[in-house]
Amino acid sequence: MRTFFLFSMLLLGMGTYAQTVVSGTVTDTNGEPVPGANIVIVGKAIGTTTDFDGNFSLETSEMPPFDLRITSIGYTEGSARVESSGQTLAITLSEAQTFLDEVVISASRTPERIFESPVSVERFGLQDIAATTAPSFYDGLQNLKGVDINTNSLTFQSVNTRGFATFANNRFMQLVDGMDNTAPGLNFVLGNLVGMSELEVQSVEILPGASSALYGAGAFNGILFMTSKNPFDYQGISAYFKTGFTQQDAAGTNPYYDFGIRAAHAFNDKLAVKANFSYLQGEDWHANSTVDLARPGADRTDPAYDGLNVYGDEVSTLLNFDAAAGLPSGTVGTALVSRTGYQEADLLNYNAQSVKTDFSVYYRPWANDFEIIYNGRVGRGNTIYQGANRYAIRDFILQQHRLEFRNDNFFLRGYITSENAGNSYDTRFAAINVNRRWKSDTQWFTDYAETYIGARLGVGTGVQLDEETAHAVARQAADQGRFVPGTREFDRALAQVTADGDLTTGAKFIDNTKFRHVDANYNFTHLTSEIAEIQIGGSFREYVLNSSGTIFTDTDGPISYNEYGAYLQVQKKLLDERIKLTGSVRYDKNQFFDWFFSPRLSILTVLGPEKNHNLRVSVQQGFRNPTTQDLFIGLNAGRAILVGAAPDNLDRDVRNFDLSTSGAALTGSSQARIVGRAAYENAFSLASVNAGAPAAVETPLVQPEEITAYEAGYRGKVGKVAIDISGFYNKYQNFISNTTVVVPFYGQAGDGGLSLLALQNGDFFPYQTYTNSPVDIEAYGVNAGFDAKLPGGFDLGASYSYIEQEFDQAAFPDFRTNFNSPNHKVKASFGHRELFKNFGFNVNYRWSDSYLWQNTFADGIIDAYTVLDAQVNYTIPSLDSIIKVGGSNILGEEYFSAVGTGAVGSIFYVSWTVNP
Known part of the structure; x- marks a missing residue:
């Protein structure tokens, strides 16, 4: 900790010597203050933000005259000229006419308008949250262009971009104030079950596609960034209450509640605190399919009946x-x-519940941009997770604790993420x-x-x-x-x-896995702006797996391993800022694998006399390390035994199987002792066994997955219409997935003797291995959308997405890519923020094409579906309140996003938000 503090002081000293002081106020066209607006010196990475009342003060060593650029989410960019020190400015911002004027940080780790972003990015800000038709802001993300949400449960939605979606979506990263929100043992994000309260969200940004060059191994197929409100800028007490009901054929009509409160206070210009609490409860979507996928039309009269749910x-x-x-x-x-x-x-009972709490302290020891932040988040919830089986997640707890030092030029962040499976079990x-x-x-x-x-x-x-x-x-x-x-x-x-954690007699799974993470970034632009914008950074992570042998092969104690990396990014604007070049490079090392090199290069060209059009192209390489489960799982899932592919894991999984009478006679023993290594070295391919021609197969141990991603796009503004079109092509090498093999209890697969007798006698068991595709896999697609301000103040938006994969499934029948994405999707929105005084509305439409769903639980075709959401809202200025009445899937056409889940029904609600 002493090292962190000294390092912070050193970085602070680089940019705090001030000779010029500028102050002022930023308001909108109605004279209302604009809190959180960014004020930056043009051409420099030097700036500040407005406080809750729209006031700011900027100290800099820059000598006048110079220009300021003022930006804020939902407003057009403003400017001001500084002629002398001590000058006081009054700046007015107009509401942004298009989403391209909004400011994002994620694409380049520095503030820039979406219009200037070198790669595709989607944003969901405060105004979008207020206007969403969905029951929560997180559900509302599915209305963004190119974004998919698979509904696992009422409280667990899985966000995905650019294909290969599963509920255990370990190709997609979610960051909450810079912290990876992945559950360490489960290896995936449980939606917003233990994430952020709606009142606390300042913005949500989504980067579709690979971003390993800046964000490392987990940033493989997309990243979601949630940024919270700073208590210096957003003070006071806010609250919301939602109530309504869910409706589903299988479950009937059931009550739905969602409540949240936020309190923030700045005691002075040095110390501020905030706290949040939210609680959601409802009836989960019931899964009640009795179809036998292996025997279509079969029922309980079939002696081998195996119903889906x-x-x-x-x-x-x-x-x-x-x-x-x-x-x-x-x-x-x-x-x-x-x-x-x-x-x-x-x-199980279908009681869906989410309880989220967090507390933060912000300290500015010198009352300037240098902050020390402590943030603690604890989430607890009940949900249903569908993986190899259907899991009742009960009293699941995820904790995150963060200590961060930062100013406008750097951050140094350390945090720990830990999970406790609570009373969760395998149904x-x-x-x-x-x-x-x-x-x-x-x-x-x-x-x-x-x-x-x-x-x-x-x-x-x-x-x-x-x-x-x-x-x-x-x-x-x-x-x-x-x-x-x-x-x-x-x-x-x-x-x-x-309550029993031994799967031979019980169903509970025990998990207290955690990881520790440190990352840092320094932006040298305030020193190198005449040359280029330069950033460096790095990260370190240590995993500690602790499931007491119920998930991992850690029966003899926790398993630890680590990974680390460093990156460099350089940006340069040329020709009157009409060309923007961005180059990034990152090196990463996992304890079990070689160094990996992740470069990214993008070129953005601004066209037109008013600079209203641009073209962008980018190419980057990315990678994904095998997850903790890919490496160290050792789990009997009933239909198959899952064995991770870390070299020292192969001999950790040891199981005894009862032999048939014939097998006992052949071996002289009533039991067979099978070690996990056999799944990789002594097995038959499942497809060959099903075809009646058993063929031995050796499965290579899993290696990091690689991607080469190409993207080209166009952004343009024509009056009050914004257009954003992008196309991508991804080539995956060493694509990580599973194969199912058949392990004989005696003999060596391929010996033509004992191993075949084992198959004939029923002395075998399926094993699931973790490996890489023997061939490259390709995916490509297009996302196109527009947003327009219509006469009369109406808002209209629409998007179309197309995606496809290239993989010869017939040539590799045992390998599953789990692409799980519809080829075609259409989305549209129509609304008005104030149709008449204090009254607004919004409507969202989504259509999804049919697609093949592959998962370890079950495979099948998901039918095409149409969803319509709508809301009307009324603002009460005297109470600083908004009342909203809305519903999701108001047409009541139930749909599935995966095989084996409950059908998604309708939610109708009324909400009251105070001081939003």
């Missing part, structure tokens, strides 16, 4: 009734039989082990077989039953004593199972 029926075995009864082959035959499962609704294993608590699998299948054989032979009755009736009688007999949902016995068994 029915769990426990994955436990199945091939029963050879003839061999069991000592009868000649073909007498009563064989059948694949599964245990009787439980509906998802039997295994599939909950069902499996509830079943086993009243009768073991062996006993259940024995009872089934004996009853079936007797029924087919007419034992005791003299009446020989047909196959279908005999199976029904056998299941009824085997299910004698089964715990019935809603009974005391079932509830007690479920409580015991979900």
Whole structure:
């Protein structure tokens, strides 16, 4: 900490010697103050911001005369001339006519208008939050051009750009005030479940595509930045309350509540604090599909029935009734039989909840731009996550604590992110082990077989039953004593199972994983502006995996490893600022892999006599390190065992399997001991086994994924119409994904002997490996949109997106890219901020094409869908309040964004926001 402080003092000393003082006020055309406006010396990275009352004071060593550029979100750029020290300025900003005038920081790590950004960027600011038709600002992001949101649950939406979407979206990064919001053990962001309160958000920026050159390994397919309000600039008490109801065919009509409060106060020009609290509760989307994807049209009368949202029926075995009864082959035959499962609704309650709190202290020891910030965030929530199985996330807690030193030219930030899985559990294993608590699998299948054989032979009755009736009688007999949902016995068994972290007997997963992160950036532009704008920075991260063996192979204690990197960016404007060149380069190192080099080059050219049009092109390379689960997972997911590909993880996963009678006779043992290494070195490809021609396969260990990304775009302003068009082409090398293999319990795959007998005897188990695609994968697409101010003050916007991947699935049937993106999407919006005095409205329309969804839980086609959202709002100036009435999916056409989730229904709400 002493080193951090001394380093901060050194950086501070580079730019605080002042000879010129300028002060003033920034207001809008109605005379209202504009807080948080940026005042920057033209051509320099020297500036300040206005306070809550629109006042500012700028101290600089620059000698007059010089010019100031004044920018603020939602306003057009202003300017002012400084002629002398001590001058007082009165600056008026007009409302921005197009979104291209808004200021973003993420694209180049420095403030610039969207119009000047060297790459594609989407922004969602305070006015967008106020006008959103969605129940929350985070839901409203799905109306942005080129942005997809997959709905996992009422409280868990997964943001994605440019394809390859999953709920565990580890190709997309989310930063909250610079902190990576990824859950360290889960390896993905749980939407805004434990993120930021709506009252606290100043802006949201989304960079589609690769940004590794500036942001490192996680910035692979896109980044979402959420920036909070500074308590020096946004003071007072704000609050909102929303209430309404959700509507879904499966769940009916249920109440919905969302409440938040924010308090911020600057005690003087040196010390300010803020605190936030928000609480959301509602009924989650029920998932109740009983379709058997492997046997279309099958129902419970099929002895091998395996329903999509029915769990426990994955436990199945091939029963050879003839061999069991000592009868000649073909007498009563064989059948694949599964245990009787439980509906998802039997295994969890659908109480969706999100509780977010945070507290911050801002200290400016010299009452200038140098700040010391402490920020602590704690989020707790209930949601549903769909990965290999459906997981009931209960009392999940994510904590983040940050200490940051910064001024206008640098920041030095350190933070820790930790998670606690709380009372979360796997619903599939909950069902499996509830079943086993009243009768073991062996006993259940024995009872089934004996009853079936007797029924087919007419034992005791003299009446020989047909196959279908005999199976029904056998299941009824085997299910004698089964715990019935809603009974005391079932509830007690479920409580015991979900409190047990051993998946052979329970369903709970334990996770206290964390990571520590430090990053820094210094902008030399105030020293080098005559030459170029230059920035340097770097980061260090340490992971500490701690799941007590329930997720990772950390049964003998936590697993630690680290990664670090450094970058340089240079920007230069030429020819009267009509050409902007940006070059970036970054080196990163993960403990398990070689150094990786990530360059980016972009050229932006401004055209037209009024500089209202520009063209941009960029090319960059990026990379993604394998996640903690890619490396160290060791989890029996029921349908397959997941084994991470870190070299020292292969021998950590050790499991014992019961052998069939035939297998026991061949090996002389009733059990087989299988080490995770076998999945990579002694296995058959799943496709070959399914095709009846088993072929041995060796799976390479996972390596970092690489991308080369090309982008070209046009931005233009024609009157009050803004146009933004971009096209991209991404080429992925070493694309990380999973393959499923079949591991025999004895023999060596490909030996033509014992291993084939293992397959024939049912002595095998599927394993999921983590590896890289043997061929390159390509994706390309176009995003085009416009926003216009129409006569009468109406706002109209529309966008179209097209995306496609190139991958020969037929040539590599075991490899899954999980592209999971519709080829075509259309979005539109129409509204008016003040149709008449104090009254406004907004309507959003979305249409998505059908697409193939691939995921470890289930695959299938997602049908095309249309969604219409709308809201009307009324402002009460005397109370500084806004009342809004709205609804999402108001047409009530339920839709899915993935196979196996609950259908997304409608939400209708009324909200009251005070001091927004």
